[in-house]
Amino acid sequence: MSQIFLNFTFSFWVYCSGLLLRDREEELCILYEKINIQEMLCRNGDTEMQVMDEKIRFLKLKVAEKKRQMKLWFKALPVRNALDAHLVVLQIQYSQCKDRIKQMEEIFADPTNESRKRDLGGEDPSPPELLKKIEQLEVELVQKEKKLLETDFLYEHVSRLTDRMRVATENRKQDTLLLAKRTNALQKKVKDRTQKMMALLAELSMKQALAIKLQQEMRDKERFLMTVSSRIDQGLPPPKETENEWLKVLRNEKMQKEAAEKQAAAPYCVHTTAEQRPTAYIPDDEYSLPLPRPYGALAPFKPTEPGSNMRHFRKPVVKPIEI
Missing domain, CATH: 1.20.5 (Single alpha-helices involved in coiled-coils or other helix-helix interfaces)
Structure with missing residues (x-):
């Protein structure tokens, strides 16, 4: 009996240790995932900061270019009058050149004018x-x-x-x-x-x-086991915690056994927690026997409960029926 108890105690503590290990591994995975998310956010923030720095540098260059253009325009303002006068002179010269070109075209197109051609001079080579x-x-x-x-x-x-x-x-x-x-x-x-x-x-x-x-934990269990063994050898009862654990194990085994017996007694039944709905009714007329009679295709249905959005609608006023 003591060996069975020891084996059961060891199995129980191993099971508890496995559950603790699984919980710690899940927490570690969650922490690693959070670390990865934070690192990704940091990288994205650094990238956005670099982009913003590039934009700021580009805008500073544009501002410097605009300032330089404004300085050039301010410097060009005093010589505008001189440039306008020079432009007028150039326009006059351009119109005179156009008139001169037109006059020379008329002279060249006139076949009666002997002065329109000009001898270039020179000598023609001989055949040898x-x-x-x-x-x-x-x-x-x-x-x-x-x-x-x-x-x-x-x-x-x-x-x-x-x-x-x-x-x-x-x-x-x-x-x-x-x-x-x-x-x-x-x-x-x-x-x-x-x-x-x-x-x-x-x-x-x-x-x-x-x-x-x-x-x-194994050393602690061995110490606990030695303590329990010494108490049993001295004829003393085991500690109260051990007795409670043993009673709990016996109760669980009994519940599992009862559940297995119920399942074996009704193999074709389906266990459900849904609300039971009637499939038959007992007639109340005086010509029929009070025996259950199935509804058939016209069975009554259970209306669904009103949703939470019904609180936005006003309840209807029931009017009395006048005959």
Whole structure:
């Protein structure tokens, strides 16, 4: 009997310890979530502060630009009269130039005017000079064509070299891209492993703290068990707390047993806490027997309770019926 009691006591304390551990883990998760939310809010606030600083700097630059323009306008105000007079002179000169151009066009378009043309002077070369000049131009043309062929040859050679270099560069780009992808993948793996190690270390510290706590509880239980055993060996009754716990366990077992017996006695019944509704009625006429009779398809219904919004409506006044 004492062994059963000890086993039951140990199981009970282990169960209580599990419940406490689960509650503490839930509280720790909630605290971690709150920390993450606060960090996210801080980051968002820093980002908004940076944006506002950029806006303030941009507005300061605009204000400085406007001030500079205002200074320039104030400096230009004293010379406005001189500029207006210069503008009038330029407009007069422009109108005179237009009149002069129109007059010269009329003189040039008049075919009867002999003075509209002007001899440039000079001498025309003779045919031998022209032939000599043509031969000289042909020689220069041959030399230019030779240089053009050399340039085309160099261009083709350089094009082949650049094509080879371009192909080699593209291949190296692919190799560089693959190397960058591999480096990113390795960095991601290292980061994941580091996070997992940190999580495992945190979990290990929690487990160590829990183990220390459970060891302390186990030592307390062993001391309590030794005390109870010594009292039983001396013929003394166990402590009052132990007796109350034992009675509570017996009561729970009895309640569970009664509930299981009720469930086994009515396997096809459904346990419900809903309000029972009648499905039959007893006729009250003198020609029928007082036996329950089912309603059928026209069963009475239970109206729903009025909602909270009915307080906004005035109750109707019931008028008496006059016959």
